Amino acid sequence: MKELDIVYSEKYLRYDLGEGNPISRDKTVVFLEKLKEEGLVNYEIIEPEKASEEDLLLVHTPKYLEELKRLASNGLEADPDTPVNQRMLEGGLYIVGGTILCLDLALKGRRAINLIGGMHHAGSYKASGFCIYNDHAVAIRRLQKDGKIKKATVYDLDVHAGQGTQEIFYSDPTVMTVSMHQDPFTIYPGTGFESQRGEGKGLGTNLNVVLPPGTREAEYLNALDSVIDKTRNFGADITVLVLGVDTYKNDLLGGLSLEEDSYRKIGERFRNFEKLAVLFGGGYSWKIPDLWMMFLRGYLGK
Numbered sequence: 001m002k003e004l005d006i007v008y009s010e011k012y013l014r015y016d017l018g019e020g021n022p023i024s025r026d027k028t029v030v031f032l033e034k035l036k037e038e039g040l041v042n043y044e045i046i047e048p049e050k051a052s053e054e055d056l057l058l059v060h061t062p063k064y065l066e067e068l069k070r071l072a073s074n075g076l077e078a079d080p081d082t083p084v085n086q087r088m089l090e091g092g093l094y095i096v097g098g099t100i101l102c103l104d105l106a107l108k109g110r111r112a113i114n115l116i117g118g119m120h121h122a123g124s125y126k127a128s129g130f131c132i133y134n135d136h137a138v139a140i141r142r143l144q145k146d147g148k149i150k151k152a153t154v155y156d157l158d159v160h161a162g163q164g165t166q167e168i169f170y171s172d173p174t175v176m177t178v179s180m181h182q183d184p185f186t187i188y189p190g191t192g193f194e195s196q197r198g199e200g201k202g203l204g205t206n207l208n209v210v211l212p213p214g215t216r217e218a219e220y221l222n223a224l225d226s227v228i229d230k231t232r233n234f235g236a237d238i239t240v241l242v243l244g245v246d247t248y249k250n251d252l253l254g255g256l257s258l259e260e261d262s263y264r265k266i267g268e269r270f271r272n273f274e275k276l277a278v279l280f281g282g283g284y285s286w287k288i289p290d291l292w293m294m295f296l297r298g299y300l301g302k
Contacts, residue, residue, distance in 0.1 A: 001042060002042050002043065002044055003041050003042045003043060003111065003300055004041050004042070004043040004044075004111050004112070004113065004296070004300065005043070005044055005046055005102075005105050005110050005111065005112040005113070006032075006043050006044065006045045006046065006112075006113055006115060007045075007046050007047075007048055007098045007099075007101050007102045007105070007112060007113065007114040007115065008028065008032075008045055008046075008047070008098065008114070008115040008116075009047045009048055009094050009098065011050075011090070011091060011094040012028065012091055012094055012095055012098070012115070012116045013025070013028070013091065014087040014088065014090050014091030014094070015087075015088050015091030015092050015094075015095060015116070016087060016088065016091070017082075017083060017088075017130055018083055023130060023284065024283075024284075024286070024288060027283070027288045027289055028115045028116065030289045031115070031288070031289035031292050031293070032045075032115075034289050034290075034293055035293070035296075038293070040293070040296065040297070040302055041296060041300060041302070046101065046105070048094060048097040048098040048100070048101040049094075049097050049101075050090070050093035050094045050096070050097045051093045051094075051096035051097040051100060051133075051135075051138065052093075053065065055096065055097075055100065055138050055142055056093075056096065056133060056138060058138055058141035058142060058145060059124055059134055059137045059138045059141055059168055060122075060124055060125070060133065060134075060138075061124055061125045063125065064124070064125040064126070068084055068089060068127070068132060069089070071084040072084045072085050072086050072088070072089050073086070078126075078127035078128070078132065079127060079128050081128065081129055081130055082127045082128060082129065082130055082131065082132065084127070084132065088132065089132070092119075092132050092133045092135075093133075095114075095116050095117060095119070095133070095135050096133050096135040096138050096139070098114045098115075098116070098117065098135075099114050099117045099135035099136055099138070099139040099277070099279060100135075100138065100139040100142050100143075101114075102114040102117070102139070102277045102278075102279065103136075103139045103140070103142075103143055103238055103240065103277045104143070104148075105277070106238060106239075106275050106276055106277035107143065107148060107149065107237070107238055107275055109274065109275065111276075111299075111300070112277055112278065113277075113278040113279070113280060114135075114277070114278070114279050114280065115280050116279075116280060117135050117136065117242070117279030117280065117281060118135070118136060118156070118158065118162075118242035118243070118244065118279040118280070118281030118282070119131035119132070119133055119134055119135050119136075119164075119281075120134065120136070120156055120158060120160075120162030120163075120164055120165045120179075120242055120281070121160070121162070121163060121164045121189065122134040122164045123163070123164040123167040123168060124164075124167060124168050126164070128163075128164070128189065129160065129188060129189060131164065134164050134165060134168060135279070136154060136165070136240050136242065136277075136279060137164075137165055137168045137169070139240075139277075140152045140154075140175060140238075140240070143238065144174070148237075149236075149237035149238050150174060150237055151174045151175070151176075151234065151235055151236045151237055152174070152175050152176070152236050152237065152238050152239070152240060153175070153176040153177075153178065153231060153234050153236040153238075153239045153240070154169075154175065154176070154177045154178065154239075154240045154242065155178050155180070155227075155228075155231075155239065155240070155241050155242065155270075156177070156178065156179040156180065156181075156242040156244070156281075157180055157224075157241070157242060157243055157244050157247065157266065158179075158181060158242060158244025158246060158247075158281050158282045159181055159182050159187065159244055159246040159247045159251065159253070159254035159255070159256055159282070160181055160182070160187060160188055160189060160192075160244070160246070160253075160254075160282065161179050161181045161184050161189060161191060161192020161208065162177070162179045162181075162192070162242065163189045163191050163192055165177055165179070166179065166191075166192065166196065166206055166208075169202065169205070169206065170196075170198055170199055170202055170206055171198065171199050171200040171201060171202040172201075172202045172205070173201040173202050173205055175202075175205065176205045176207070176231055176234045176236065177205065177206050177207070178207045178209070178227055178231055179192055179207070179208050179209070180208075180209040180211065180223060180224060180227060181208070181209070181210065181211065182210075182211055182212075182213060182215075182247075182254060182255055182256055183210050183211065183212055183213065184210070186212075186213050186255060187213075187253075187254070187255060188253075192208045192210070193208055193210065194208050194209075194210055196208055205234075207227060207230075207231065209223055209227050211223065211256060213255035213256070214255065214256070214257050215256045215257060216257045216258070217257075217258055217259055217261075217262045217265070220247070220256065220258060220262065221262070221265055221266075221269075224266065224269060225269065228269065237275065238275045238276075238277065239273050239275060239276045239277070240276075240277050240279065241270055241273075241276060241277070241278045241279065242279050242281045243266075243278055243279065243280055243281055243292075243295060244281040244282040244283060245263060245280075245281075245282070245283035245285075245287075245288055245291040245292065245295075246282045246283045246284055246285075247262075248260070248262075248263075248283070248285055248287060248291055250285050250287065251283065251284050251285045252284040252285060253284045254284070260287065260290060260291060260294055261294060262294075263291045263292075263294040263295040263298070264294040264295065264297045264298035265298055266295060266298065267294070267295040267296065267297065267298025267299035267300075268298040268299070268301075269298075270299055271298065271299055271300075271301060278299070280292055
């Protein structure tokens with residue numbers, strides 16, 4: 001019996017930030033090899049179609065999309081961390097399409113993960129932090145537009161605050177955004193403070209959980225349990241988990257101190273969520289495939 005849908009396309013790998021970038025180029029390939037070798041999970045790989053410009057316009061401004069095309073045609077950077085080229089734009093469309101598919105599958109009650117997703121630094125009009133399209137924001141808006149959902153919750157566990165997601169949904173009462181991250185005084189992007197709680201009708205639906213550098217497993221899991229308890233009754237029709245594994249103790253860009261087994265325990269906490277879409281997000285250590293495997297052990301009860 002199939003236990004897991006894995007949304008993935010080799011076309012994702014066109015989203016390549018170039019030599020010297022800390023993002024691993026082979027993490028997805030190594031992970032799929034491990035998954036096959038270990039025989040831990042009965043899974044199916046489902047290849048997505050690429051998103052349309054109409055999909056992107058549900059979140060991103062026309063002016064921003066035109067600027068990305070201009071940057072790509074000239075091989076320029078959107079910011080010092082985010083080069084833009086034609087292959088990246090195409091790869092990004094497949095990643096967005098993958099997240100739309102992942103949410104659709106989850107909405108049908110299937111356990112689904114997108115192997116690359118959670119581009120949470122991309123805002124409605126700005127690229128940053130390796131991210132040009134905010135795939136999960138687009139997917140949520142697409143499902144809302146299609147009348148499949150009214151409300152959504154995003155749990156973002158990347159070590160960096162998801163400031164793009166925050167900006168997009170800041171005044172929207174239909175989307176609960178939860179970002180649990182290292183103290184922004186000590187790490188990129190320098191925002192994502194607890195005082196930033198949303199505005200207007202969205203006041204109270206934007207939560208930032210700030211953790212000091214060096215936070216270990218026990219403190220981390222206590223904070224996660226607390227924020228899940230506070231937000232579980234929001235009434236979301238679908239839940240999105242942005243699983244950054246740059247909270248690992250040996251990550252190149254993070255300053256938190258989770259152990260490898262911590263990700264199994266995180267997986268356990270999301271095991272009983274209904275209609276959960278999991279996006280494998282950021283991480284900058286050679287252990288990424290192992291950390292993803294540990295999450296699956298907890299999530300699937302292995």
